[in-house]
Amino acid sequence: MRIPILKLNNLLLVSIQIELDDQSALQLQEDLLEKIHQTTAGGVVIDLTSLDMIDSFIAKVLGDIVSMSGLMGSQVVLTGIQPSVAITLIELGIDLNEANTAIDLEKGIQILNQSGVQ
């Protein structure tokens, strides 16, 4: 299933609203990088509010998205990680230290605006 990517000025917004299977996660990675390339967006917010679990595979894909977008010159902020998901990820032994995070979509956009991405 394809996850929609919205453009807002120089930002891209992604809200994951589906049960994320491996293929959809990889598809998102590809689609998002392509969209960054097309739009030259300086920043991306990926909202994870609806996810009730992130396993090691999804975490790896998200981490890769952050690194790959960074290579292209676009900054990613992950937002809305649920308390239960934060606990589970750390217990699982995964830290997404490299990733910028924010409590919600609004704060995520603020962070990007503050670093010059409008």
Next chain:
Amino acid sequence: MTSHMNIPIICEWDIVAARQAGRDAARKLSFSIVDQARITTAISELARNIYLYALPGNIILEHIEEQNKTGLRITAVDKGPGIKDIKLALEDGYTTSGGLGAGVPGVKRLMDDFTIDSVVGEGTKITAIKWLK
């Protein structure tokens, strides 16, 4: 839930099916939101392990009662190649698939009880239990 569910792991989509069954089972047993996330994540890791290394296999979910305790038991069985070095497989960061290597040792931390039996050439059986607090 019915007290026993058996989800065959054959294709990648079965990982999601196992995860959904686990989420439903954990909800029905009234596990906390955090424990629901632990259970769902553990199932996802175990199912993916089968999918990547040891097809075909099954994820079995059981409601268990022991000494006035209620629990959910996840059993992951496969007829795959077996694990040569269980100690190594339980080390953080060990992976042969290019993943994060968090899978099996992570499951051990997420759940309360954890056992692993593996015979090279025959397969692996991992049992993990979460007790209702």
